[in-house]
Amino acid sequence: MARPSFPYGVSNFATLVQDNYVYVDRTAHIAALERLSSRYHIFLRPRRFGKSLFLSVLEHYYGREHRDEFEALFGKYYIGQHPTPRANQYLVLKFDFSGITTGSPENLERVFASEVQRSILRFMGNYAECFKDADYRRVEPSLPPSDYVAELLLFLSRNCPDEKVFLLIDEYDHFTNELVAFYPNDFDKVVSRNGFVRKFYENVKKG
DSSP, rough: OOOOOOOOOOOOHHHHHHTTOOOOOTTTHHHHHHHHSSOOOOOOOTSSSSSHHHHHHHHHHHHHGGGGGHHHTTTSSSSHHHHTTTTTTTTEEEEEEETOOOOHHHHHHHHHHHHHHHHHHHHHEEEETGGHHHHHHHHHSSOOHHHHHHHHHHHHHHOOOTTTTTEEEEEETTTHHHHHHHHHHHHHHHHHHOOOHHHHHHHHHHO
C-alpha cells in the first residue's frame, strides 16, 4: 500500500480521500457548526489554512448528489461514524471567486457575472430534476450577477419548493480586497448601494 502524501494545494475532499492523501480529521466541526444558533458562518483564516478544503468537505457532506459516496468518503472519519440527520439532504450551490481578476468596474462585473453564471449552470446540472429546458435558456443571456440569483430562486420556488439549498461561497472577498488596496475609487462603485456586488448579495440574502 502506497504511503499517504501531504496534500499541499489539494482542496477537493474527494480527491484527497480517493488518492490517499494525509487528512487530519476535522469533520467533528460539522456537528459543532450545526449546534450553533447562527445559520450563517464566515471563516476568517490566513492563506493555506484549509478554508477551501473545509468548504469541499461541507459540499460533499451535505450535497444530495454525494449520498451514494458517503461511506467511501466519510466512513473512517468522525462524521461518518456520527452522521447528523442533515447529511446529504441539501442542494449545494457553490460560488468560487478566487479566479476573479480586478480591472475596470465594467470588466470586473462581466467576469464576476460569468463566474456566477457558470456556478448556477453547474448547480442546475447537478440537480437537473428541478429544472426545465426553458430554465436553462433563461440563464444563458448576459445578465447582471444579481439577476442570475433571482432567476435561480424563481426556478426553485416553482419546480422544487420543498428542497433546501446549502450555499457555499469561497474567496468571497478576494477581488474586493484587491480593489481596496489598488483601486479604492472602483471599490466604492462595486460595493456601494447600486454596485453589482451589493445587489448580488442582496438577492442571495433574499433567498
